[in-house]
Amino acid sequence: MRNILLIxxxxxLEQIRGRAFRFSTxxxxxxxxxxxxxxxxxxxxxxxxxxxxxxxxxxxxANNMRRQLLDDKDAKFTVDVVAPATAxxxxxxxxxxxxxxxxxxxxxxxxxxxxxxxTYASQSAGDFTTTDLLKNALNHALLNERLTAxxxxxxxxxxxxxxxxxxxxxxxxxxxxAKSNGMASFQKAFGMAFLLTMPILLYGLDMARSxxxxxxxxxxxxxxxxxxxxxLLAGKLLGVGAVGMxxxxxxxxxxxxxxxxxxxxxxxxxxxxxxxxxxxxxxFPVYFLLGFFLYSAFFSGLxxxxxxxxxxxxxxxxxxxxxxxxxxxxxxxxSNPGSVWAVAASLFPPTAPFVMIPRMGFGTVPPWQFAASxxxxxxxxxxxxxxxxxxxxxxxxxxxxxxTLPELLRWLRYS
Amino acid sequence: xxxVELAGVTKAYGDKxxxxxxxxxxxxxxxxxxxxPNGAGKTSSIRMMMGITVPDSGRIRLFEKTFERRSxxxxxxxxxxxxxxxxxxxxxxLVFFGQLHGLAAEEAHTRAIAWATRMEIADALHKKTExxxxxxxxxxxxxxxxxxxxxxxxxxxxxxxxxPVNAVxxxxxxxxxxxxxxxxxxxxxxxxxxxxxxxxxxxxxxxQAVLAGNLRQIKSRYERNHVIVEFEGGSAFLNSGExxxxxxxxxxxxxxLKSHGDAQKLLxxxxxxxxxxxxxxxxxxxxEIFIQTVGGKADA
Numbered sequence: 222m223r224n225i226l227l228i229x230x231x232x233x234l235e236q237i238r239g240r241a242f243r244f245s246t247x248x249x250x251x252x253x254x255x256x257x258x259x260x261x262x263x264x265x266x267x268x269x270x271x272x273x274x275x276x277x278x279x280x281x282x283a284n285n286m287r288r289q290l291l292d293d294k295d296a297k298f299t300v301d302v303v304a305p306a307t308a309x310x311x312x313x314x315x316x317x318x319x320x321x322x323x324x325x326x327x328x329x330x331x332x333x334x335x336x337x338x339x340t341y342a343s344q345s346a347g348d349f350t351t352t353d354l355l356k357n358a359l360n361h362a363l364l365n366e367r368l369t370a371x372x373x374x375x376x377x378x379x380x381x382x383x384x385x386x387x388x389x390x391x392x393x394x395x396x397x398x399a400k401s402n403g404m405a406s407f408q409k410a411f412g413m414a415f416l417l418t419m420p421i422l423l424y425g426l427d428m429a430r431s432x433x434x435x436x437x438x439x440x441x442x443x444x445x446x447x448x449x450x451x452x453l454l455a456g457k458l459l460g461v462g463a464v465g466m467x468x469x470x471x472x473x474x475x476x477x478x479x480x481x482x483x484x485x486x487x488x489x490x491x492x493x494x495x496x497x498x499x500x501x502x503x504x505f506p507v508y509f510l511l512g513f514f515l516y517s518a519f520f521s522g523l524x525x526x527x528x529x530x531x532x533x534x535x536x537x538x539x540x541x542x543x544x545x546x547x548x549x550x551x552x553x554x555x556s557n558p559g560s561v562w563a564v565a566a567s568l569f570p571p572t573a574p575f576v577m578i579p580r581m582g583f584g585t586v587p588p589w590q591f592a593a594s595x596x597x598x599x600x601x602x603x604x605x606x607x608x609x610x611x612x613x614x615x616x617x618x619x620x621x622x623x624x625t626l627p628e629l630l631r632w633l634r635y636s
Numbered sequence: 637x638x639x640v641e642l643a644g645v646t647k648a649y650g651d652k653x654x655x656x657x658x659x660x661x662x663x664x665x666x667x668x669x670x671x672x673p674n675g676a677g678k679t680s681s682i683r684m685m686m687g688i689t690v691p692d693s694g695r696i697r698l699f700e701k702t703f704e705r706r707s708x709x710x711x712x713x714x715x716x717x718x719x720x721x722x723x724x725x726x727x728x729x730l731v732f733f734g735q736l737h738g739l740a741a742e743e744a745h746t747r748a749i750a751w752a753t754r755m756e757i758a759d760a761l762h763k764k765t766e767x768x769x770x771x772x773x774x775x776x777x778x779x780x781x782x783x784x785x786x787x788x789x790x791x792x793x794x795x796x797x798x799x800p801v802n803a804v805x806x807x808x809x810x811x812x813x814x815x816x817x818x819x820x821x822x823x824x825x826x827x828x829x830x831x832x833x834x835x836x837x838x839x840x841x842x843x844q845a846v847l848a849g850n851l852r853q854i855k856s857r858y859e860r861n862h863v864i865v866e867f868e869g870g871s872a873f874l875n876s877g878e879x880x881x882x883x884x885x886x887x888x889x890x891x892x893l894k895s896h897g898d899a900q901k902l903l904x905x906x907x908x909x910x911x912x913x914x915x916x917x918x919x920x921x922x923x924e925i926f927i928q929t930v931g932g933k934a935d936a
């Protein structure tokens with residue numbers, strides 16, 4: 222145990238004092254904040270200040286639409302109305318779109334049978350948000366027009382067409398209902414899965430790189446005459462794991478300070494309001510450590526069979542398949558967090574850390590599933606460490622050639 | 637009482653037998669040379685002594701006890717494949733290795749400074765290893781091997797990478813350690829160093845001991861049919877009918893006589909052709925014994 226702690230301490234101090242640790246501690250959160258900020262502001266500004274035109278046969282319909290679009294304070298549209306519009310007017314508007322004088326125009330035409338067709342022309346084919354806003358405004362205006370035509374007063378139709386928003390509640394096992402925001406839950410789930418994945422993979426790769434570096438520098442021959450290979454592996458895992466925990470602790474502390482600031486208060490409200498339960502706070506570091514030990518032990522065994530970092534890189538896409546699978550499952554968790562697949566993925570050790578934490582945000586997870594998932598992870602870690610330390614104790618002394626599969630099987634037998 | 641003892645040790649990797657039925661023992665205060673061509677099984681034997689690999693059969697005893705990992709705290713091992721943590725300072729590195737061998741941090745620090753002074757690298761103590769020359773790194777590794785005052789010192793090619801001045805420093809240190817009663821095993825290709833330093837040797841080939849015992853006794857088994865001549869003048873005497881083989885290094889000749897060659901006759905022929913400063917009838921060198929025993933396969 223003394224040797225494990227000495228090796229862990231050496232590994233921890235070397236990494237903590239390294240330039241890479243300082244850079245990643247500062248740069249990773251800055252990058253995440255920059256990405257979130259960019260996506261938030263881009264999203265908010267996507268429909269802002271657009272200059273649109275509505276070409277319609279009915280001036281009343283077009284003006285009604287215009288009023289609704291201008292009422293959307295977030296969108297800040299400029300809307301021109303051309304009504305009644307001729308074919309020449311529509312051709313002129315298309316030219317204005319082409320020359321970017323306006324961002325787009327909606328052409329509303331009625332057939333001889335009285336059926337209406339609407340066409341939106343712009344330079345951006347994927348502008349779903351604007352198309353949706355226009356569709357809502359058109360249908361709203363049409364309904365308004367038809368109700369008024371049937372003798373209903375303007376005020377009555379407005380009252381009738383007033384929209385109601387739906388508030389979502391999440392009911393837990395005890396029957397308590399708490400307010401929830403679907404989009405915020407989804408963002409939180411992705412964010413937490415991302416926060417788990419990044420350090421687990423980064424530190425796992427760090428372990429693997431460190432094994433290859435030490436193998437290349439021939440330090441293992443000296444170390445193995447002092448410490449057992451299992452102790453070496455365990456010490457490295459503990460040391461690098463502690464570095465990861467330190468980094469996460471710094472990020473959490475910085476985030477806590479930031480969320481207390483006035484800037485964060487404005488950012489983390491409305492759709493962006495995030496709420497973390499004590500269970501999430503407690504289980505996040507547990508799943509981080511378990512995921513880290515599982516992947517790092519596996520990567521270390523793999524690295525011991527490689528001669529260079531380039532060789533290791535060839536195996537990495539295969540090794541991280543469970544991580545990508547987990548991210549693929551998250552959208553399904555959102556609609557049905559208690560499905561068989563969701564339960565299976567949160568119990569299957571390679572995907573458990575990345576699925577269980579987001580799943581907690583979408584619904585109530587029974588305690589036995591936590592216990593089973595943590596128990597299975599611990600068993601798998603034990604198995605992977607056993608397997609990897611056997612590869613490790615032979616692999617780190619093998620220089621000069623890449624190990625073939627039959628050789629790896631022989632290593633497992635002879636070590 | 638032997639400090640290390642191998643009895644009938646065998647180790648195979650698949651079909652390849654790396655070490656076959658090897659037995660040897662090293663006493664306290666003895667300097668022991670483990671020799672053999674590349675791939676003979678020297679490193680495999682040493683790795684088993686160090687518990688890095690486990691023998692398939694046979695017995696290894698350290699300090700009169702069946703091998704146990706705790707005994708390794710009393711062993712200093714300098715492997716052929718050297719390695720140090722590049723980003724660590726020399727002093728941190730030495731303290732770390734000392735602690736792994738059971739020393740307290742403060743004690744390891746005190747000893748690191750004392751050894752660094754003794755090996756003339758005190759100025760480098762606070763430098764990172766990657767900033768140092770290969771020879772300096774070799775000396776740091778040498779200190780790391782000895783810092784915990786081991787009773788058994790195992791060194792694989794301890795002189796490689798050292799310039800002549802530092803090689804002498806290491807040689808002198810090893811002799812001092814031997815005088816203190818340490819058991820020292822070293823594996824090397826440099827036969828002149830083995831002849832100078834070792835009391836006993838074990839020559840292994842194809843995983844088997846082919847020659848083992850006290851160096852003096854081994855050499856005395858060979859006929860004194862080698863002559864070293866230092867001379868000035870003509871070298872025609874090197875074509876004498878008494879000579880089986882001769883190497884001439886401008887004024888220094890190493891001669892092997894025929895099986896019944898007459899050394900006195902050769903001396904007369906040499907004296908007639910040149911001025912003789914030295915004419916010495918000697919045993920074969922260890923290098924010659926080595927080459928003769930392993931059938932010319934050696935790369936020493």
